[in-house]
Structures are given as C-alpha cells and as structure tokens.
Amino acid sequence: MSTETMNKEILRGGQFLVKETQCEDVFTLEDLSEEQRMMRESTKEFADRELWAHWERFEKKDYAYTEECMRKAGELGLLSVAVPEKYEGLGMGFVSTMLVCDYISGVTGSFSTAFGAHTGIGTMPITLYGTEEQKQKYVPKLASGEWFGAYCLTEPGAGSDANSGKTKAVLSDDGKYYNITGQKMWISNAGFCNLFIVFARIEDDKYITGFIVENDPKNGITLGDEEKKLGIHSSSTRQVFFNDTEVPIENMLSERGNGFKIAMNALNIGRIKLAAACLDAQRRVLTEAVKYANERMQFRTPIINFGAIKAKIANMATNAYAGESASYRAAKNIEDRIALREADGNSHQDAELKGVEEYAIECSILKVAVSEHLQETTDEGLQIFGGMGFSADTPMESAWRDARISRIYEGTNEINRMLAVGMLVKKAMKGHVDLLGPATAVGEELMGIPSFETPDFSELLSEEKDLITRLKKVFLMVAGSAVQKFGPELEKHQQLMLAAADILIEIYMAESSVLRTEKNARRSGEESQKTQIAMSKLYLYNAVETIIKKGKEAIISFAEGDEQRMMLMGLKRFTKYTNYPNVTALRTQIADAVAEQNEYTFD
Structure with missing residues (x-):
C-alpha cells in the first residue's frame, strides 16, 4: 500500500454528501499507472480483434463463438485480473479489474454478460467466501478459462x-x-x-x-x-x-x-462492475455516431453541422465523461479501503468484502446512473443514424437492444435507487455518516435571512463547486424532513425514496465530473481541459434541472402549509445560479471538439 494511501483521509461510503472532497483526493483515468495503461491497451486490442471485428456473429445467436472468445480471454489472463496470485490469477487491484471490465465490454452485450457472469458472480463468491480447499480446487480453473x-x-x-x-x-x-x-x-x-x-x-x-x-x-x-x-x-x-x-x-x-449475505455482497461488486461495463459501450456508440454524422450529407452539409445533432453528441459525451469520473473515483476508494484493511491485519478475502460493502451506496448510484446513460446514448446514437440506425445492418440497433438489460440485472434500477437512500439512512442511524447534524444546520439556515452578497467565483469551477455544496443541502433538507416525518416507515414511501435517490445520484455524478476536471486543469492547465470544463458545466446544469424537478416532487408529496412553502423556498435558494451557463454554447463547444477528433477521446 502506498504512503499516499496511508496518509490521506478516505471518506467512508456515503460521506461525500456531508464532507468536502478535495480534487487531489479523487482518482481519475488520467491517474492510471503505466502498467494499467498497458492493460487497458491490451484489453482494447482484444476487444477490437475478437469482438468488434465479428459483432454480427453475436447477433446470430452464435453461442459457440461467445464461448470461444471467453477461452481466448482466459488465455490472455483477462479472466484472472481480480484473482489472487495464490490461485494462479494476476492479483491486480480493484481499479485494474474495473479497467478490464470496462474496455472488454463495449462491443457487445452478449460477451459483456458472459464475462461479467463468469468473473464476477461466477468466480468471486468462491474467492471471497470459499474455504482454502474450495479455492485451490476451483479458482485456478475458473481464472484460466479452463472452466466457466x-x-x-x-x-x-x-x-x-x-x-x-x-x-x-x-x-x-x-x-x-x-x-x-x-x-x-x-x-x-x-x-x-x-x-x-x-x-x-x-x-x-x-x-x-x-x-x-x-x-x-x-x-x-x-x-x-x-x-x-x-x-x-x-x-x-x-x-x-x-x-x-x-x-x-x-x-x-x-x-x-449465509447465502443471502453472499448474494448481496456479490451484487455490490456486480453493480459497480456493471457501471464499468456500460462505459466503453457509450464511447463506442458515440464514436460511431459522430463518424456517421461527419460523413452523412443532408441539405448539402454534413449533419454534424446541425444544432440538433450537436446537442445529442454533446450530451452523449458529457454522460460518458461523468460516468468515467464517478466510476473510477469509487473504484479507487474501494481499492484504498481494501489496502487499509489489509494493513490492519485483515485477510485479503475479508478486506475486499468489507471494502466493497463500505461503498455499497456508491455502487448502487453508479449502477443506476451509468446504465441509464448507456440507454440514452444508444437511443440517441440510433436516432443520429436515422433509418440506418433502425437497420440490423448497423451496430446501433443491436447496441440499443443490448443496453436495455443493464437497467434490470444486478438489481433493477428501482431497487437500487431505494437501496441507495435506505443504506444511507441506516448508516446515519449507526453513526457511520452524520446526516443529523448537517440536516439540522440546513433547517436552521432555512429559518435565517439569506445572504445577498455576491460571491467571488474567480477561481476555476468555483461557482460549480459552490452550487454542488448547495445541492447537497437540498438532499439533506428533503431526506432529513422525510426521516423525521416517517421514521422507519420511510421505506414504504417508495415514490418519495425514488425522488430522493435521483437527487443523491445527480450530486455524486456532477461532483465527480467537476473534481476530475479541476484536478486535471490544475496539473495540465485550463487550456488542455477546455472541453472537459464545458462537459462538467453541462452535466451540472442538467443535474440541477433534475434536482429541481425531483426536489419539488418530493417536497409536495409529504409537506404541507408553512413547512411546504419554506422547503420550496429553500429548494429555489439552493439551486439558484449566480451566473447561468450558456447551455447552447457549451453543447456546441463539446460537439465541435468530438467532431474534430471524429471519436470520443477523453478517456
């Protein structure tokens, strides 16, 4: 474990809501080690050679080819990244396992599902819960691809x-x-x-x-x-x-x-890995869409020049960037927590179980957000292709169909939304996350006179960071009042919990994007991050609009009279921009950058 990991404070799961995270403390794709970059490239090469080049075979129910590709992946060590060396695996860290899952899954949902089912819920339960004899007997065969x-x-x-x-x-x-x-x-x-x-x-x-x-x-x-x-x-x-x-x-x-516990912990790992598995699919769909938009001529000009297409490309790129930012932020938190537990004398088995369990809230957030981003991306990609997108002769049609399952397995998105809020409330009751103090402070702030001073937003993304801080107050206001009103009965109010979950999700995704961009701008300069700055601002703008809608929906579902008026005023105060971004200009800037590269390049 690195000295840096030992010395920095690692937030517990869910604490992002009540404690400020510095940009230096988040991990980004730009922080990959040389070994990890090589692993990523070899995985992409395998996906291009064995999967992308033969994507049509996966649409013809060629189960034998899926099995053949799985064996080839095993021969390359791609099935054994998360398996300890003791059981003939590569024994790499959690971030590296996310990388392989990410870049091997983008071509086809058929292979992605086979890979995830085998390496995750097919192998990991034995690695994490098996006896030594069970692990010695079965895990090496599973790691090599001899067995599935x-x-x-x-x-x-x-x-x-x-x-x-x-x-x-x-x-x-x-x-x-x-x-x-x-x-x-x-x-x-x-x-x-x-x-x-x-x-x-x-x-x-x-x-x-x-x-x-x-x-x-x-x-x-x-x-x-x-x-x-x-x-x-x-x-x-x-x-x-x-x-x-x-x-x-x-x-x-x-x-x-102990089976129910095994199943739930396997699903925690599966949820964040599913988020990773949805990332490269977004990149590939976006790349195909922008290539088509650059080439497709209508009214004597490439359709990429139309504002309607630019808006789609910009939103697709922005969602992919946000998903990357949040997924790898959480993955490194898990990896660091595992390392700290091992340093405290826990076995690798116990350390990994507890490390992932600690961030179960984030795992559910990511599963929901990234799977829904993928669905939106494939839908817009198909739309950009127009009639050709509806044809099975292009990969857009199959990508759209394959994406749909990601909102169902590893726990439906509805279940995961309620889990995220429910687990956060339980953590608060156990004293693992202090929600009561900050929620009380927000209540007192609502009763006070708001400041009319104009803040200094001269530093990069300072207004965005201030706004994210206030968005957290929206969640604390809504969730705090709901818990106070309903107590243990809160879980029976599912529509309220779903609305609260959407607020929570957008906060985490928006903050992850802003922190990633801020970190990279500080070390590489603002000029190098112009498009990333635009994507961070666009994602946050969209997040604010969602939070306004879901916050209002939640408030009027349980609050009445003066309480309702007070909370609605708070919602307006906490979601107010000092300087609204020009959303059309942001989308145009992002789309033009993607179009110039003719692919998604921000990873």
Missing part, C-alpha cells in the same frame, strides 16, 4: 426478493451430501458452464445457503432451451433444473444460512 462459472439465484417466484427462493437442500441420511431440488431461471452462461453457484434453503432456515455445484447432467441437472431475448442474443441464458442433485457437504459455500 454461472450463478443460480433467480427463480420463477424469487427475483428482487432474492431470499424467497423455494429451491431446497436436504441432508442425506449418511450426512455426506445435500440433495438439491428446485428450478432456477435467467442463468447466464448455463449452456457452457462447468460450475454453478447455487442458492437453496435448508429445512425452514430464515436465510438461504450457498453451494458450489459441478455441472454434471448425470447428477440430476437438466437445462431448459436457450431463452429468446430482446438483446444479448449470444449470451447463453437458460433455466436450470435440479432434481435430487447430490452436492458433497464440503461444497457448502461459507456457513449455513
């Missing part, structure tokens, strides 16, 4: 409510086996996996239990047909049926009844 993994949690009656599964595990009379019986559905990689992580209930236990189950058709395992899906056509997705499948007792994963 799949994750069996979802059932016909158990989706978002993961612990409600009906699959049973019954101990044999001789005590040597558990006999598993049940049905699992939507199982990625089922058609070619060698190993399942299966969750089942023992007797009438309150919580499910995890098991490592080798895929042997002779052992009561049968597969349904490949599912017919809107997108990710070459991702093998089947139902899996277990009929008295014998699983040795030594293949129980962790302790009895």
